[in-house]
Amino acid sequence: MTARELSSLRKKYVLLREELISTLQKSEFEVDIAGDAVDKLQGAALLRVQNQLSKQNIAKLSTLERAIGKIDLGDYGNCEECGEAIGFKRLEAIPGVSLCIVCAELAERNR
Ligand SMILES: [Zn+2]
Numbered sequence: 844m845t846a847r848e849l850s851s852l853r854k855k856y857v858l859l860r861e862e863l864i865s866t867l868q869k870s871e872f873e874v875d876i877a878g879d880a881v882d883k884l885q886g887a888a889l890l891r892v893q894n895q896l897s898k899q900n901i902a903k904l905s906t907l908e909r910a911i912g913k914i915d916l917g918d919y920g921n922c923e924e925c926g927e928a929i930g931f932k933r934l935e936a937i938p939g940v941s942l943c944i945v946c947a948e949l950a951e952r953n954r
Contacts, residue, residue, distance in 0.1 A: 844920045848931050853914045859938055860907045863900050906939035922946055 844852075878886070913919035922929055922943035929943045942950060 844928065844931055844934075849914060849920065852919075852931070852934055853911060855935065856907050856911050856914070856938055860904060860911065863904045863907070867897060867900055867904070903939070906941075910939035910941075924950075 910919060920929055920931075920934060921927065922945075923941045924946035925943060927943050927945075929940060933944060934940060940947070
């Protein structure tokens with residue numbers, strides 16, 4: 844991967860990280876749990892969905908943090924399993940990805 848590709852990747856990841864952080868901050872205040880029983884039930888259901896989403900977003904966020912950290916160390920872009928270079932297109936399509944397509948498919952199959 845060229846230095847230019849790496850820096851464009853970093854820019855993209857930082858932007859995504861900011862979006863995730865602002866989404867997470869917003870979602871904390873959106874559910875109104877005051878109101879009658881139905882409102883409360885709906886509120887609770889919404890909260891559950893939001894918690895699930897938040898968890899996914901937090902996981903994404905930590906993946907991004909890790910990837911950005913690795914970029915800064917100059918240690919990003921190789922598969923953590925086999926050490927082969929992960930294609931730039933793949934790194935762009937799946938932010939923070941740490942496995943090449945071959946290892947990812949193997950891991951998927953072994954799950
Ligand atoms: Zn691999």
